[in-house]
Amino acid sequence: MKAAVLMRHGKAPYAVQVSEVRDPDVGPKDVLVRVRAAGVNPLDTMIARKEVALLVGYRTPLIMGNELAGEVEAVGAEVTRVRVGQRVMCRMPLDGIGAFAEYAAVDQDALAPIPDAYGFEEAATLSLTALTAMQALDLLEGAGEGDTVFISGGTGSLGATAIPLAAARGLQVITSGNARHEQRVRRLGAARFIDYRTQDYADVLHDVDFVIDSLGGDEMRRQLGIMRSGGTLVSLRGGPNGEFARRAGYGPLKRALFTLAGAGADRAAARRGQRYRFVFVHADGEQLDRAATILAGQNVPAQVGPTLPLAQVSEALARVDAGGAVGKIVLVP
Structure with missing residues (x-):
């Protein structure tokens, strides 16, 4: 599969390249997601600059990307929360990011169903901010x-x-x-x-x-x-x-x-x-499901900004650093 891989940490321009990599391994509680869209966040460039190393020690080479929306392609033997073909969204677990790719293996407990009100690109902008808000409010x-x-x-x-x-x-x-x-x-x-x-x-x-x-x-x-x-x-x-x-x-x-x-x-x-x-936002599928249900029920629009193909990941990261975009930048693998 194709994926955006950070080859080494450092300042912009980031050492990220789109490469052919091995498909992810799917454990018994994992879900293989066909990624349809991935949100690009300041957190992604912070990780590239190694600014969150004390919180999470990411090593390179690293498939980048913290939030995604897509379809369930396959499920592990112990998965009960989602089904093949279901539309799902998530903030990926801290120790297993990798949303900037054609496929991602995600623990079932991180996933939430996408409300009917949102398409893939819209859903890809919601997980990180919705979970951040929920976890901050809970404190x-x-x-x-x-x-x-x-x-x-x-x-x-x-x-x-x-x-x-x-x-x-x-x-x-x-x-x-x-x-x-x-x-x-x-x-x-x-x-x-x-x-x-x-x-x-x-x-x-x-x-x-x-x-x-x-x-x-x-x-x-x-x-x-x-x-x-x-x-x-x-x-x-x-x-x-x-x-x-x-x-x-x-x-x-x-x-x-x-x-x-x-x-x-x-x-x-x-x-x-x-x-x-x-608060440093962590994955929680049930919490995300509650948040997305509230947002969809109130007809809250997703803030979708420029949408770019995966091949333009470097441009997407540069735009995040530059700021000023209306809405969140989205990558489409």
Whole structure:
């Protein structure tokens, strides 16, 4: 089969080439998926630059790609959750990525059925952001109907899933961005929108119950300042801490390392009587199924951007790094 293979880690332009490789082995609990579309994400270029090595130690040569949509071609002897011919989607397991290929072997527990409302290219853009949103929302300890949550970067691909999924839980969603996106994010379920060109969210927001941070760095610290005592900030970019290491099941060495690395964020939150949490999205087919069902039921459109053939994987990765694309870039093997 053809696959996009990262030959070595390094900076852009990335050492990735489309090559003929052996078809994947299918274990007893694995599903062979004929990949029809694969989403291209910043995570893919982060992996290429070896920026997530402490979280997952990927070795080269590596078939790239973290999320896919396709059809079940064959199933292992112990597979019970899907059937041959079924349309499926997934965020691939952390230790077994490889979506940029004609075929992928995926643990059955990572897969979710594609709702009828979405085609392959649409479904290929949903898994990573929908699961990120669900896993971040699950970390908002004590969140209930009517509570407020500020979602930074809510006009991007994360907001397209996080806003409706948060609203479905009864949360009052606040986000910020360019005013040209206001009506779109309000249709997704945002209760309040802040135009960053005319207002600074840090000046106008106070005592927010929860925050989902997609920016990290100094912006994460500023977001702690808008949150009430007792609130929880969940960050996608702030970096792992000891609590994350325990939750993810890392061994003693990485627990100690992440406890040290995340101490600054933990202290900054603790000084305000708040909690800091970090999320690095992992595969979960049942959770993805719930998210996709909610999104399809609310007629939430998938954010499909430029669609390119697998042979143009280098261009796709360069476009991700450049930013500015409307919607998520999709590769079609």
